[in-house]
Amino acid sequence: xxxxxxxxxxxxxxxxxxxxxxxxxxxxxxxxxxxxxxxxxxxxxxxxxxxxxxxxxxxxxxxxxxxxxxxxxxxxxxxxxxxxxxxxxxxxxxxxxxxxxxxxxxxxxxxxxxxxxxxxxxxxxxxxxxxxxxxxxxxxxxxxxxxxxxxxxxxxxxxxxxxxxxxxxxxxxxxxxxxxxxxxxxxxxxxxxxxxxxxxxxxxxxxxxxxxxxxxxxxxxxxxxxxxxxxxxxxxxxxxxxxxxxxxxxxxxxxxxxxxxxxxxxxxxxxxxxxxxxxxxxxxxxxxxxxxxxxxxxxxxxxxxxxxx
Numbered sequence: 001x002x003x004x005x006x007x008x009x010x011x012x013x014x015x016x017x018x019x020x021x022x023x024x025x026x027x028x029x030x031x032x033x034x035x036x037x038x039x040x041x042x043x044x045x046x047x048x049x050x051x052x053x054x055x056x057x058x059x060x061x062x063x064x065x066x067x068x069x070x071x072x073x074x075x076x077x078x079x080x081x082x083x084x085x086x087x088x089x090x091x092x093x094x095x096x097x098x099x100x101x102x103x104x105x106x107x108x109x110x111x112x113x114x115x116x117x118x119x120x121x122x123x124x125x126x127x128x129x130x131x132x133x134x135x136x137x138x139x140x141x142x143x144x145x146x147x148x149x150x151x152x153x154x155x156x157x158x159x160x161x162x163x164x165x166x167x168x169x170x171x172x173x174x175x176x177x178x179x180x181x182x183x184x185x186x187x188x189x190x191x192x193x194x195x196x197x198x199x200x201x202x203x204x205x206x207x208x209x210x211x212x213x214x215x216x217x218x219x220x221x222x223x224x225x226x227x228x229x230x231x232x233x234x235x236x237x238x239x240x241x242x243x244x245x246x247x248x249x250x251x252x253x254x255x256x257x258x259x260x261x262x263x264x265x266x267x268x269x270x271x272x273x274x275x276x277x278x279x280x281x282x283x284x285x286x287x288x289x290x291x292x293x294x295x296x297x298x299x300x301x302x303x304x305x306x307x308x309x
Contacts (some may be wrong), residue, residue: 040165041130044103045112045155047077048091049196052216053151056118057221058086060300063170065228068098069238069302071249072196075115078102080109082169085161090154091142095120097241098109104280105171112140112155117243134149172234173283177295180288183269191233191304198304200231202268208299229299231265232286237306254305262286264280266297 047056049067059065062079072075076093095113097120103109104127112132116124124131132155134141140159144152190199200209208227210220218226237260239254259276264286275296277284286294 011192040161040163041109041163042104042106042165042169043081043085043110043112043157044099045079045081045089045157046093046099046114047079047089048093048096048151049075049077049213050151052148053091053093054213055219055221056090057154058089058157060220060224060226062300063167063299064172064174065191065302066102067302068102068254069252069305069307071251073196075193075196075198080106080170080172081157082165083167085157085164087156087158088142088154089145089157091151092153092155093150096251096253097123097243098252098256100124100129101280102254102256103127103129105173105277105283106169107171107217110160112160114150114153120243129238136299170241171283171299173277173285174230174296174301175293176298177285177293179267179269179297180264180271180292180294182288183271183297185268186265186270186282187268189231189233189263189265189270191306193306198302200228200265200302202265202270203227207267209302211302227300228302229266230296230301231261232275232296232301232303234264234284234303234305235261236305236307238305256284256305257282264294264296 010301021142047059059079061081061084063082064080066078067075078099092112095116100123108128110130110132116134130138136162138164140156142154142156144154188199188201190197197214199212203210208229209231211226211228237255238252240250243251251304257277259282262273264271264274271294273286275284275286288294
Protein backbone atom coordinates (compact mmCIF):
# COMPACT_ATOMS: atom_id res chain seq x y z
CA UNK A 1 0.00 0.00 0.00
CA UNK A 2 2.81 2.40 0.82
CA UNK A 3 4.54 1.73 -2.52
CA UNK A 4 1.29 2.30 -4.41
CA UNK A 5 0.74 5.59 -2.61
CA UNK A 6 4.24 6.77 -3.34
CA UNK A 7 3.94 5.86 -7.00
CA UNK A 8 0.63 7.69 -7.24
CA UNK A 9 2.21 10.80 -5.75
CA UNK A 10 5.01 10.62 -8.30
CA UNK A 11 2.52 10.31 -11.15
CA UNK A 12 0.50 13.28 -9.97
CA UNK A 13 3.66 15.37 -9.91
CA UNK A 14 4.62 14.49 -13.45
CA UNK A 15 6.10 10.99 -13.59
CA UNK A 16 4.86 9.44 -16.82
CA UNK A 17 4.26 5.82 -15.84
CA UNK A 18 1.21 3.69 -16.51
CA UNK A 19 -1.53 2.62 -14.09
CA UNK A 20 -1.12 0.54 -10.97
CA UNK A 21 -1.63 -2.68 -12.96
CA UNK A 22 0.38 -2.55 -16.17
CA UNK A 23 -0.07 -6.21 -17.03
CA UNK A 24 3.63 -7.00 -16.75
CA UNK A 25 4.44 -10.52 -15.65
CA UNK A 26 7.12 -11.65 -13.19
CA UNK A 27 10.72 -11.20 -14.25
CA UNK A 28 14.08 -12.55 -13.21
CA UNK A 29 15.75 -10.71 -10.37
CA UNK A 30 18.34 -8.26 -11.75
CA UNK A 31 20.89 -9.53 -9.25
CA UNK A 32 20.88 -12.86 -11.08
CA UNK A 33 21.45 -11.30 -14.50
CA UNK A 34 24.70 -12.19 -16.22
CA UNK A 35 25.92 -11.92 -19.79
CA UNK A 36 27.06 -14.89 -21.86
CA UNK A 37 30.44 -14.93 -20.09
CA UNK A 38 28.89 -14.89 -16.62
CA UNK A 39 29.72 -11.22 -15.99
CA UNK A 40 27.24 -8.76 -14.49
CA UNK A 41 25.84 -6.12 -16.88
CA UNK A 42 26.29 -2.37 -16.82
CA UNK A 43 23.76 -0.37 -14.84
CA UNK A 44 22.06 2.57 -16.54
CA UNK A 45 19.96 4.95 -14.44
CA UNK A 46 17.61 7.67 -15.67
CA UNK A 47 18.33 10.73 -13.50
CA UNK A 48 16.17 13.81 -13.02
CA UNK A 49 17.83 17.06 -14.05
CA UNK A 50 15.11 19.59 -13.23
CA UNK A 51 16.26 22.41 -10.92
CA UNK A 52 14.08 21.01 -8.13
CA UNK A 53 15.94 17.68 -8.39
CA UNK A 54 19.41 19.14 -7.88
CA UNK A 55 21.88 18.30 -6.48
CA UNK A 56 21.91 14.65 -7.62
CA UNK A 57 23.35 11.64 -5.82
CA UNK A 58 25.87 9.21 -7.26
CA UNK A 59 26.38 11.00 -10.56
CA UNK A 60 30.08 11.52 -9.83
CA UNK A 61 30.61 7.72 -9.85
CA UNK A 62 29.24 7.25 -13.38
CA UNK A 63 31.61 6.19 -16.15
CA UNK A 64 29.46 7.82 -18.83
CA UNK A 65 26.73 10.44 -18.52
CA UNK A 66 24.40 10.95 -21.49
CA UNK A 67 22.45 14.21 -21.69
CA UNK A 68 19.31 14.01 -23.78
CA UNK A 69 16.44 16.34 -24.61
CA UNK A 70 12.99 15.70 -23.18
CA UNK A 71 9.64 17.46 -23.29
CA UNK A 72 9.62 21.25 -23.29
CA UNK A 73 13.25 21.42 -24.40
CA UNK A 74 14.47 20.37 -20.96
CA UNK A 75 17.21 17.82 -20.37
CA UNK A 76 17.45 14.50 -18.59
CA UNK A 77 20.47 12.36 -17.77
CA UNK A 78 21.29 8.71 -18.22
CA UNK A 79 24.21 7.63 -16.05
CA UNK A 80 26.04 4.39 -16.89
CA UNK A 81 27.96 2.51 -14.18
CA UNK A 82 30.57 -0.17 -14.89
CA UNK A 83 33.66 0.37 -12.74
CA UNK A 84 32.08 1.33 -9.41
CA UNK A 85 28.68 1.47 -7.78
CA UNK A 86 27.73 4.43 -5.57
CA UNK A 87 25.69 3.99 -2.42
CA UNK A 88 22.72 5.85 -3.90
CA UNK A 89 21.73 7.24 -7.32
CA UNK A 90 19.00 9.72 -8.11
CA UNK A 91 16.56 11.25 -8.23
CA UNK A 92 15.40 8.48 -10.57
CA UNK A 93 12.89 9.44 -13.27
CA UNK A 94 11.01 7.94 -16.18
CA UNK A 95 12.30 6.19 -19.28
CA UNK A 96 11.93 7.32 -22.89
CA UNK A 97 11.75 5.47 -26.21
CA UNK A 98 15.19 6.82 -27.21
CA UNK A 99 16.76 5.02 -24.25
CA UNK A 100 16.09 1.65 -25.83
CA UNK A 101 18.13 2.43 -28.93
CA UNK A 102 20.91 4.06 -26.94
CA UNK A 103 21.26 1.05 -24.63
CA UNK A 104 21.47 -1.55 -27.40
CA UNK A 105 25.24 -0.94 -27.50
CA UNK A 106 25.54 -2.77 -24.16
CA UNK A 107 25.03 -6.48 -23.50
CA UNK A 108 21.75 -6.93 -21.61
CA UNK A 109 22.14 -3.81 -19.42
CA UNK A 110 20.05 -3.02 -16.37
CA UNK A 111 17.85 0.06 -16.86
CA UNK A 112 16.68 1.69 -13.63
CA UNK A 113 13.79 4.11 -14.03
CA UNK A 114 10.77 5.33 -12.10
CA UNK A 115 8.12 4.40 -14.68
CA UNK A 116 7.08 5.03 -18.26
CA UNK A 117 4.00 5.62 -20.36
CA UNK A 118 1.79 2.54 -20.42
CA UNK A 119 2.20 1.98 -24.16
CA UNK A 120 6.00 2.23 -23.85
CA UNK A 121 6.22 -0.43 -21.12
CA UNK A 122 5.77 -3.37 -23.54
CA UNK A 123 8.62 -2.00 -25.69
CA UNK A 124 10.84 -1.83 -22.62
CA UNK A 125 9.96 -5.41 -21.67
CA UNK A 126 10.72 -6.60 -25.21
CA UNK A 127 14.06 -4.79 -25.39
CA UNK A 128 17.33 -6.69 -24.71
CA UNK A 129 17.70 -5.25 -21.22
CA UNK A 130 16.49 -5.86 -17.69
CA UNK A 131 14.05 -3.21 -16.42
CA UNK A 132 14.45 -2.13 -12.80
CA UNK A 133 11.64 0.00 -11.42
CA UNK A 134 9.67 0.30 -8.17
CA UNK A 135 7.15 -2.28 -9.39
CA UNK A 136 9.74 -4.95 -10.12
CA UNK A 137 12.33 -4.22 -7.43
CA UNK A 138 10.62 -2.27 -4.65
CA UNK A 139 13.40 -3.03 -2.15
CA UNK A 140 15.99 -1.38 -4.41
CA UNK A 141 14.35 2.05 -4.19
CA UNK A 142 14.00 4.53 -1.34
CA UNK A 143 12.15 7.83 -0.93
CA UNK A 144 13.71 10.95 0.60
CA UNK A 145 11.11 12.48 2.90
CA UNK A 146 12.97 15.80 2.72
CA UNK A 147 12.18 16.22 -0.99
CA UNK A 148 8.89 16.55 -2.81
CA UNK A 149 7.75 13.89 -5.30
CA UNK A 150 8.62 13.16 -8.04
CA UNK A 151 12.14 14.41 -7.23
CA UNK A 152 12.71 12.09 -4.26
CA UNK A 153 13.14 8.54 -5.60
CA UNK A 154 16.60 6.96 -5.23
CA UNK A 155 18.14 3.66 -6.31
CA UNK A 156 20.39 1.52 -4.12
CA UNK A 157 22.67 -0.08 -6.76
CA UNK A 158 23.96 -2.73 -4.34
CA UNK A 159 20.45 -4.18 -4.23
CA UNK A 160 20.42 -4.98 -7.95
CA UNK A 161 24.10 -5.79 -8.56
CA UNK A 162 26.55 -7.55 -6.28
CA UNK A 163 29.58 -6.15 -8.08
CA UNK A 164 30.27 -3.71 -10.92
CA UNK A 165 31.01 -5.45 -14.23
CA UNK A 166 34.27 -3.63 -14.93
CA UNK A 167 35.56 -1.45 -17.74
CA UNK A 168 35.26 -4.15 -20.41
CA UNK A 169 31.47 -3.86 -20.17
CA UNK A 170 31.64 -0.24 -21.39
CA UNK A 171 31.07 -1.06 -25.05
CA UNK A 172 30.44 2.57 -25.98
CA UNK A 173 32.91 2.56 -28.86
CA UNK A 174 34.93 5.36 -27.26
CA UNK A 175 38.67 4.70 -27.28
CA UNK A 176 40.76 5.74 -24.30
CA UNK A 177 44.23 6.89 -25.31
CA UNK A 178 46.75 9.69 -25.80
CA UNK A 179 45.69 13.25 -26.45
CA UNK A 180 44.97 13.85 -30.16
CA UNK A 181 47.10 16.29 -32.10
CA UNK A 182 45.81 19.72 -33.01
CA UNK A 183 42.68 21.10 -31.44
CA UNK A 184 41.85 24.60 -30.26
CA UNK A 185 42.53 25.82 -26.71
CA UNK A 186 39.28 26.32 -24.79
CA UNK A 187 38.79 27.48 -21.23
CA UNK A 188 35.01 27.27 -21.23
CA UNK A 189 32.39 25.78 -23.54
CA UNK A 190 28.59 26.09 -23.22
CA UNK A 191 26.22 23.61 -24.85
CA UNK A 192 22.60 24.69 -25.19
CA UNK A 193 19.37 22.75 -25.35
CA UNK A 194 16.10 24.58 -26.08
CA UNK A 195 15.40 25.10 -22.36
CA UNK A 196 18.65 24.01 -20.66
CA UNK A 197 22.36 24.68 -20.89
CA UNK A 198 25.56 23.02 -19.71
CA UNK A 199 28.89 24.76 -19.28
CA UNK A 200 32.23 22.98 -19.02
CA UNK A 201 35.13 24.96 -17.55
CA UNK A 202 38.65 23.58 -17.86
CA UNK A 203 40.73 23.26 -14.69
CA UNK A 204 44.40 22.85 -15.52
CA UNK A 205 45.20 22.18 -11.87
CA UNK A 206 42.71 19.31 -11.60
CA UNK A 207 42.99 18.19 -15.22
CA UNK A 208 39.24 18.02 -15.72
CA UNK A 209 36.21 19.94 -16.95
CA UNK A 210 34.03 21.33 -14.18
CA UNK A 211 30.33 21.03 -14.92
CA UNK A 212 27.77 23.80 -14.54
CA UNK A 213 24.05 23.53 -15.25
CA UNK A 214 21.94 26.52 -16.23
CA UNK A 215 24.65 28.91 -15.05
CA UNK A 216 25.27 27.36 -11.62
CA UNK A 217 28.05 24.99 -10.51
CA UNK A 218 26.84 21.38 -10.56
CA UNK A 219 27.57 19.57 -7.31
CA UNK A 220 26.59 16.27 -5.76
CA UNK A 221 24.56 16.04 -2.56
CA UNK A 222 27.88 15.52 -0.78
CA UNK A 223 29.06 18.91 -2.04
CA UNK A 224 31.59 17.59 -4.57
CA UNK A 225 31.79 19.32 -7.94
CA UNK A 226 30.75 17.23 -10.91
CA UNK A 227 33.58 16.88 -13.41
CA UNK A 228 34.31 15.26 -16.75
CA UNK A 229 37.61 14.06 -18.17
CA UNK A 230 36.13 14.21 -21.68
CA UNK A 231 33.07 15.92 -23.11
CA UNK A 232 31.56 14.74 -26.41
CA UNK A 233 29.14 17.18 -28.01
CA UNK A 234 27.34 15.01 -30.53
CA UNK A 235 25.14 16.60 -33.21
CA UNK A 236 22.15 14.29 -33.69
CA UNK A 237 18.66 14.33 -35.11
CA UNK A 238 16.01 15.08 -32.49
CA UNK A 239 12.54 14.43 -33.92
CA UNK A 240 9.01 13.96 -32.69
CA UNK A 241 8.04 10.51 -31.43
CA UNK A 242 4.70 8.75 -31.14
CA UNK A 243 4.58 9.47 -27.40
CA UNK A 244 3.42 12.43 -25.33
CA UNK A 245 3.77 13.34 -21.66
CA UNK A 246 0.81 13.70 -19.29
CA UNK A 247 0.41 17.35 -20.33
CA UNK A 248 0.18 16.41 -23.99
CA UNK A 249 3.68 17.58 -24.97
CA UNK A 250 5.34 15.46 -27.62
CA UNK A 251 8.27 13.39 -26.40
CA UNK A 252 11.40 14.02 -28.50
CA UNK A 253 13.15 11.02 -30.01
CA UNK A 254 16.94 11.34 -30.13
CA UNK A 255 18.49 9.32 -32.95
CA UNK A 256 21.85 7.87 -31.88
CA UNK A 257 22.32 5.48 -34.81
CA UNK A 258 23.82 7.10 -37.89
CA UNK A 259 26.62 9.61 -38.30
CA UNK A 260 27.29 13.30 -37.95
CA UNK A 261 29.55 16.00 -36.58
CA UNK A 262 30.90 16.19 -33.06
CA UNK A 263 33.21 18.24 -30.89
CA UNK A 264 35.42 16.50 -28.33
CA UNK A 265 36.68 18.43 -25.31
CA UNK A 266 39.68 17.05 -23.45
CA UNK A 267 42.86 18.40 -21.87
CA UNK A 268 41.73 22.00 -22.27
CA UNK A 269 41.25 21.79 -26.02
CA UNK A 270 38.38 21.29 -28.47
CA UNK A 271 38.75 18.81 -31.32
CA UNK A 272 36.47 18.71 -34.37
CA UNK A 273 35.32 15.16 -35.03
CA UNK A 274 32.83 12.96 -36.81
CA UNK A 275 30.78 10.32 -35.04
CA UNK A 276 29.51 7.06 -36.51
CA UNK A 277 27.28 4.33 -35.13
CA UNK A 278 26.25 2.01 -37.97
CA UNK A 279 23.67 0.01 -35.99
CA UNK A 280 22.10 -0.01 -32.56
CA UNK A 281 24.31 -2.93 -31.50
CA UNK A 282 27.46 -0.89 -32.27
CA UNK A 283 29.25 1.63 -30.14
CA UNK A 284 30.04 5.14 -31.38
CA UNK A 285 33.38 5.84 -33.04
CA UNK A 286 34.96 9.30 -33.07
CA UNK A 287 37.33 10.29 -35.84
CA UNK A 288 39.22 13.42 -36.83
CA UNK A 289 38.76 15.21 -40.18
CA UNK A 290 41.76 13.16 -41.37
CA UNK A 291 40.08 9.90 -40.34
CA UNK A 292 42.25 9.25 -37.28
CA UNK A 293 40.62 8.07 -34.03
CA UNK A 294 39.88 10.81 -31.50
CA UNK A 295 40.68 9.28 -28.14
CA UNK A 296 38.96 10.10 -24.87
CA UNK A 297 40.85 10.65 -21.63
CA UNK A 298 40.74 8.30 -18.65
CA UNK A 299 37.85 9.25 -16.41
CA UNK A 300 34.19 10.22 -16.74
CA UNK A 301 32.84 10.96 -20.21
CA UNK A 302 29.86 13.27 -20.65
CA UNK A 303 27.97 12.93 -23.95
CA UNK A 304 25.60 15.72 -24.91
CA UNK A 305 23.15 14.61 -27.60
CA UNK A 306 22.11 17.86 -29.22
CA UNK A 307 20.31 18.72 -32.42
CA UNK A 308 22.64 20.09 -35.08
CA UNK A 309 23.73 23.61 -34.21
